[in-house]
Amino acid sequence: xxxxxxxxxxxxxxxxxxxxxxxxxxxxxxxxxxxxxxxxxxxxxxxxxxxxxxxxxxxxxxxxxxxxxxxxxxxxxxxxxxxxxxxxxxxxxxxxxxxxxxxxxxxxxxxxxxxxxxxxxxxxxxxxxxxxxxxxxxxxxxxxxxxxxxxxxxxxxxxxxxxxxxxxxxxxxxxxxxxxxxxxxxxx
Amino acid sequence: xxxxxxxxxxxxxxxxxxxxxxxxxxxxxxxxxxxxxxxxxxxxxxxxxxxxxxxxxxxxxxxxxxxxxxxxxxxxxxxxxxxxxxxxxxxxxxxxxxxxxxxxxxxxxxxxxxxxxxxxxxxxxxxxxxxxxxxxxxxxxxxxxxxxxxxxxxxxxxxxxxxxxxxxxxxxxxxxxxxxxxxxxxxxxxxxxxxxxxxxxxxxxxxxxxxxxxxxxxxxxxxxxxxxxxxxxxxxxxxxxxxxxxxxxxxxxxxxxxxxxxxxxxxxxxxxxxxxxxxxxxxxxxxxxxxxxxxxxxxxxxxxxxxxxxxxxxxxxxxxxxxxxxxxxxxxxxxxxxxxxxxxxxxxxxxxxxxxxxxxxxxxxxxxxxxxxxxxxxxxxxxxxxxxxxxxxxxxxxxxxxxxxxxxxxxxxxxxxxxxx
Numbered sequence: 001x002x003x004x005x006x007x008x009x010x011x012x013x014x015x016x017x018x019x020x021x022x023x024x025x026x027x028x029x030x031x032x033x034x035x036x037x038x039x040x041x042x043x044x045x046x047x048x049x050x051x052x053x054x055x056x057x058x059x060x061x062x063x064x065x066x067x068x069x070x071x072x073x074x075x076x077x078x079x080x081x082x083x084x085x086x087x088x089x090x091x092x093x094x095x096x097x098x099x100x101x102x103x104x105x106x107x108x109x110x111x112x113x114x115x116x117x118x119x120x121x122x123x124x125x126x127x128x129x130x131x132x133x134x135x136x137x138x139x140x141x142x143x144x145x146x147x148x149x150x151x152x153x154x155x156x157x158x159x160x161x162x163x164x165x166x167x168x169x170x171x172x173x174x175x176x177x178x179x180x181x182x183x184x185x186x187x188x
Numbered sequence: 189x190x191x192x193x194x195x196x197x198x199x200x201x202x203x204x205x206x207x208x209x210x211x212x213x214x215x216x217x218x219x220x221x222x223x224x225x226x227x228x229x230x231x232x233x234x235x236x237x238x239x240x241x242x243x244x245x246x247x248x249x250x251x252x253x254x255x256x257x258x259x260x261x262x263x264x265x266x267x268x269x270x271x272x273x274x275x276x277x278x279x280x281x282x283x284x285x286x287x288x289x290x291x292x293x294x295x296x297x298x299x300x301x302x303x304x305x306x307x308x309x310x311x312x313x314x315x316x317x318x319x320x321x322x323x324x325x326x327x328x329x330x331x332x333x334x335x336x337x338x339x340x341x342x343x344x345x346x347x348x349x350x351x352x353x354x355x356x357x358x359x360x361x362x363x364x365x366x367x368x369x370x371x372x373x374x375x376x377x378x379x380x381x382x383x384x385x386x387x388x389x390x391x392x393x394x395x396x397x398x399x400x401x402x403x404x405x406x407x408x409x410x411x412x413x414x415x416x417x418x419x420x421x422x423x424x425x426x427x428x429x430x431x432x433x434x435x436x437x438x439x440x441x442x443x444x445x446x447x448x449x450x451x452x453x454x455x456x457x458x459x460x461x462x463x464x465x466x467x468x469x470x471x472x473x474x475x476x477x478x479x480x481x482x483x484x485x486x487x488x489x490x491x492x493x494x495x496x497x498x499x500x501x502x503x504x505x506x507x508x509x510x511x512x513x514x515x516x517x518x519x520x521x522x523x524x525x526x527x528x529x530x531x532x533x534x535x536x537x538x539x540x541x542x543x544x545x546x547x548x549x550x551x552x553x554x555x556x557x558x559x560x561x562x563x564x565x566x567x568x569x570x571x572x573x574x575x576x577x578x579x580x581x582x583x584x585x586x587x588x589x590x591x592x593x594x595x596x597x598x599x600x601x602x603x604x605x606x607x608x609x
Contacts, residue, residue: 017454053237
């Protein structure tokens, strides 16, 4: 069940990332057109950069879920059956540890409970916590920056979920090789 | 402690982006600079908030579209017109087509994948051994990161804070030089091994490949011309090239269908995401490098060995060849530039452009050397020739690249001449 959910989430992340890749291209092309017409739109570059960053964090969740991240597999490839599966389970564990850590750091960054306790009064929040996350603006888009930063906590959350599911399947694979996750196909 | 964690995670097959990010966490914890934790997630985001990086997904998209749209094939036909009749004709065609492709695709690995499928079967039919065909194609892939536009140059430009357009221009002479050294290698090997004689295309064939190939040539012209003349930023010219490739592939050649776009875009997102993720992680890893004073330590160590820029670059080439054998080129670039660039520019007075070109070419050679040469395995899996046999046929080309590298290290004007600095 959970594993199916994680699959579906990864697919959604891929679709969203592909759409953002298209958006980046279109934004830059629009920018070229407007600049050629003599009236450049200054906010487009910033928007394109955020689209690229969102694309990256979205696809990162899916890539790590599919165990396709760039890694040095020199040692892992040399290990025999069980040791190899053990190492792969450890890698899944490390990924999960990182995800949970990042989630915790994002929690401390946004401090949602403190903000809620102060009835979302940003000024009172800053006075109490000296955390100015909710004050920072984007340079040209006219929105607060914490909105675009939200992709980092999302990535942490998604990776925690994927990581849990992956670790579960790797642990089952330790007992029964038939259930071990298959290595990802080499993608050029 | 920090170094131990780094090495353990790296060799333990943990994705390199996470190795960097986790090493930074361990460092912050060990050193007690806990205040850094407060800005950790923000730093992860901020490290990739850069206009220059936009060029990466866009060049990848252009490459994908060119390939799916049949532009690649037309460029090969065009190359046949130029060099097809010489002894070893197809070997030269392969190289010239690779040079044209290199002016469009920015990544050696994807170029090797594309060109192996396109060239090796044809070479085999005309009597070349399969491993030799694969070797020439793989060597041609080396041109991709040196001839602009290059993914590695974009990354280097972002990290070294030099204009990416100028970095591209700095790569032009070295790219031609490398191509020329490969021509020589083919000529010599061709005489020794008696390559099959090539044949010139007939007049009708020539007309057709000109008519179909010249529009395809517009794409590299857009990219390089736009950047050279200062009409467009590298990012913009990449977007224009994508548009041109889409239009050519859909409406002139008809190989591309709009239904293929989602797959193409997904592949772009994955490949670009892998690279940009590494840079985000390198952003937090940068703390470790700065606070641990790694550049200063390395500088002291190197200064004890030599004070001569040329010798320094030779040493660098030697070390990076080893690094490139184990670590993927892009990841290695991200690891070494922050440490070594300040030493090269401040202590030895080396131009960042020369440094960048030498480092990128050296690291990319690692793509073709065992045990972790991704390019070698890609060429092998695309053609079915065993990796070690390809490697043996590659040796003359690797030698030619090494000679080129030494020349580039020796003569700074080869890289800095065109930009006039």
